[in-house]
Amino acid sequence: MTRSPRPLPQMAALLLALALGLAACPAAASGGAQPPAPQAAPAAPQTMSTMDVVRLVARSQGKVVLLNFWASWCKPCQAEVPELNALRGAVGEDRLVMLGLSVDENPEDYARFVARTRFDYPVHLAHESVPAFYRVGAIPRIVIYDPQGRQAASYEGGVPAETLEGVVSSLLGRN
Numbered sequence: 141m142t143r144s145p146r147p148l149p150q151m152a153a154l155l156l157a158l159a160l161g162l163a164a165c166p167a168a169a170s171g172g173a174q175p176p177a178p179q180a181a182p183a184a185p186q187t188m189s190t191m192d193v194v195r196l197v198a199r200s201q202g203k204v205v206l207l208n209f210w211a212s213w214c215k216p217c218q219a220e221v222p223e224l225n226a227l228r229g230a231v232g233e234d235r236l237v238m239l240g241l242s243v244d245e246n247p248e249d250y251a252r253f254v255a256r257t258r259f260d261y262p263v264h265l266a267h268e269s270v271p272a273f274y275r276v277g278a279i280p281r282i283v284i285y286d287p288q289g290r291q292a293a294s295y296e297g298g299v300p301a302e303t304l305e306g307v308v309s310s311l312l313g314r315n
Contacts (some may be wrong), residue, residue: 145254186192188241188264189274197285201236204292204311208240208306209266212253216298217280221257223301227308235312241266243279255284286311 166293208224210217228238240263244250250265274283277296284307286291293307 141259170195177193186264187267188239188266188270190269193241193266193270193273196237196239197289200285201289202287203235203237204231204287204308205237205289206239206308207274207283207285208238209271209274209279209281209283211242211279212242212249213244214279218257220257220280220298223304225258225260226301227304230305231308231312236308238262240264241270243271243276284308284311 173183193207197207206227208220208226210220212218224238224240238261240259240261242250242254242263242265244253244265246267254263274281279296280298282293282295282299282304283291284304286292292311295303
């Protein structure tokens with residue numbers, strides 16, 4: 141007696157192909173509704189060491205460098221952000237390097253503030269050694285280097301935008 145081949149292996153293969161097809165196309169499996177995209181875990185904030193900042197200044201010869209020390213909870217620091225963004229818009233990256241260095245102790249506070257605030261320049265958490273190296277006694281603090289890499293200006297507390305623009309323009313004019 142000869143047995144006819146069973147359709148079971150063919151049926152299993154068909155069901156497997158159908159399942160794989162549906163898994164690859166979630167909209168078809170759910171009647172057209174797209175499930176929410178999974179949220180990526182926020183990247184850990186990059187912390188800059190004292191040497192990172194010193195190297196940045198050294199690599200920026202020929203440009204003015206502006207370091208801005210700030211914190212998410214500091215109201216004068218928050219008020220400076222739009223002014224610094226305007227300065228960034230007025231002077232290109234080919235002439236002015238800007239870096240925001242947060243002295244926030246809680247990385248989550250930093251991350252929340254950065255997520256909801258527009259910065260037109262890079263911002264990073266400062267390693268705890270950085271404020272000591274730059275003698276940050278109060279924030280906001282701005283340190284400006286001339287195109288030769290020498291410290292040209294330093295301000296603690298809020299600085300009027302016109303003052304910053306004047307210092308940067310003056311330093312660029314001497315280049």
